[in-house]
Amino acid sequence: MPELPEVETIARCLRPLLLGRAVLDVRIAWPGAVDRPAPADFTARLPGQRVDSVERRGKYLLLALGRKSGPADTLLIHLRMSGRLSLVSAAEPPPKHLRVCFVLDDGRELRFVDTRKFGRLYLVSDPAEIVGRLGPEPLADDFSADDLRRLCAGRARAIKPLLLEQTFIAGVGNIYADEALFRAGIDPRRSANSLDRERVGRLYVGLRAVLRQAIEHQGADLGDGVYGQGSQREHLQVYGREGKPCFACNTTIEKIRLSQRGTHFCPRCQT
């Protein structure tokens, strides 16, 4: 499931390949993937626009587009659960679950493939319409432990579901929330406003470290035109390890349900 590190990896891989490319045509195989505008407008507005930049904000991929004259748009892509992007020759046979296809001017196609149909595409003149309400970027240079402290203050909610809230902090999903809390030695059920200075500091460091490490690992093994398929799973400490011994203390990793989300933690290390 693509979270911040996966989307960052995708952005880095696609950037050199997409910069300067023009969209010739758009084919929508499943209209539900297009959030806005209406599918007919979506396909009408894109042809002729070139990719000016490829960026990430939270879990969104942003392709800033432009043309010599006339209105410019930003294409935003949210992969949600099962969304994938591939950039391949137009001669490649269309894959199963292909939802939207962008025909480019270099003989290739950018393909949005999504088995579970949760992913969404947005074409807007102002990206703030979509990403404007997101919380801070956890890896930003100007995001400090004090910022995190202020965010947690006065929040009675458990820290785990709060980390998943995109308006709280952008880009953290279920996997890295569990991993960050393990690194920080914090019980995921503990309320945010009960975190002492020490714990917030550890969460700040743990969150940034696990995200950075994941980005590094995902940069390693990419290929076959499909992006965001890293080997990060092998490095996880608690996620998906219920019933197995904690790497730090050998206690059995537990899995509970917290705000409808599977939550993995070590009951001894995380307090």
Next chain:
DNA sequence: CAAACTCCCTGTTAGC
């Protein structure tokens, strides 16, 4: 306003 719950989807896995 914050917090909790519902729903959208389908491939995979657990259970019988």
Next chain:
DNA sequence: TGCTAACAGGGAGTTT
């Protein structure tokens, strides 16, 4: 072996 039910989960929308 073959079937069904539960499960996975991001986030918009709705309700409390």
